[in-house]
Amino acid sequence: MRRSALIVGGGITGLTHAIAARQKGFDAEIIERRPGGDSTGGGLLLTGPAVRALRAVGLAAQCIAEGYPLFRTLNCDARGELRNIMALPSVLGPGQPTDVGISRTTLHRILCDRAIELDSVLRTGLSIEDVEDAGDSTGRIRVRLTDGTVRTVDYLVAADGVHSSTRTKLGLTVEPWYLGQVVWRAVVKRPSWASDPHTFSGPTYTTGLTPISSDEAYVFLTENLDEPEKVLPDERVERLQDLLAPFGGRFAEVRSGIVQPEQIVRIPVHTVFVDGPWHAGRGVLAGDAAHAPAPHLNSGAALAMEDAVVLADELSTYEDVETALLAYSKRRLNRARALVATSVQAILSEQAGRHDELNRLQRQGHGDMAAPI
Ligand SMILES: Cc1cc2nc3c(=O)[nH]c(=O)nc-3n(C[C@H](O)[C@H](O)[C@H](O)COP(=O)(O)OP(=O)(O)OC[C@H]3O[C@@H](n4cnc5c(N)ncnc54)[C@H](O)[C@@H]3O)c2cc1C
Structure with a gap:
């Protein structure tokens, strides 16, 4: 099946979706508003489910090799004395790490290089102006970009993060919550x-x-x-x-x-959760634009990459685009809702100093995410 995608946002979600879409034979163009397009720096802990999603697009081994494989967490007191050791669910199989630490810049480079190798088009310093139905028999979506050019595509992905303006342009209005x-x-x-x-x-x-x-x-x-x-x-x-x-x-x-x-x-x-549906016509939300968990469960990137993979999967399964977008949100909604709710509970527990409850919620969140997508 041949499809064309315009992806707003060249972060983890947008780049992973471009790769997954190209692997299905779709055309993919990414527009990223940051002029250089590079990432903001810092580090990330990729949980097993994130690495599993990277495996689905063929990048797990490279991310493990260029990052740092992790097998457990050592919990210490303020003087550095060990209190306990926490193991996370092993979703990658025997001998494989449970998590991977990686610099954001490294992950971004790996995703970008792969997206470009697969002939995705990445344009930086660019955003979208407005969106409308193409008004023809194909049902496609027409998008005007900030440089005045126009794209008519099979689907538009809002992968522009928790404060997504594309979400608003699609009429899927929801306010992020500090x-x-x-x-x-x-x-x-x-x-x-x-x-x-x-x-x-x-x-x-x-x-x-x-x-x-x-x-x-x-x-x-x-x-x-x-x-x-x-x-x-x-x-x-x-x-x-x-x-x-x-x-x-x-x-x-x-x-x-x-x-x-x-x-x-x-x-x-900030957190946000769009309680479905995640699409309006041919425009669809993915990653933090649909659901941004608090960072306490280190699972935002996992959810984002899973969305990117599942979206490409459903679009290659169904002939009708809107049926595929509906199938995608149905497959993702409960999992994202549960993770966001657990992460918010985790913040409340931490703020109240209830550390045992925080640890329990972290284990619960990681356990839920270990289930197959
Ligand atoms: C402090 C912090 C620490 C975190 N640590 C972890 C962690 O350790 N592990 C983990 O799994 N998750 C972590 N997360 C969550 C994780 O970073 C996010 O879930 C993930 O980055 C979401 O990716 P995204 O591509 O959906 O959004 P983003 O990373 O926000 O990327 C969106 C992209 O869209 C671009 N953009 C925005 N608006 C427009 C526009 N109008 N037009 C064009 N481009 C646009 C942005 O410039 C950006 O490049 C953390 C989050 C925070 C805030």
């Missing part, structure tokens, strides 16, 4: 002892460290803030250093390695 937390990430040199992800629980916050390559790891910390006040880039080092001050032992060495604002990413946590 969850009262701001997430900090800082890329640091990987200490030799950090061959597993570590968490360190302090009196107010939990921080931690995830390896993303043999040389690098990222520090994470979530700060409770009623309003997501702005922190200027040159104030970030001091602010993060203050937040990390209660953590001693071997973590003190990690803290002292945070010296440049460029190492740090600080993002207010």
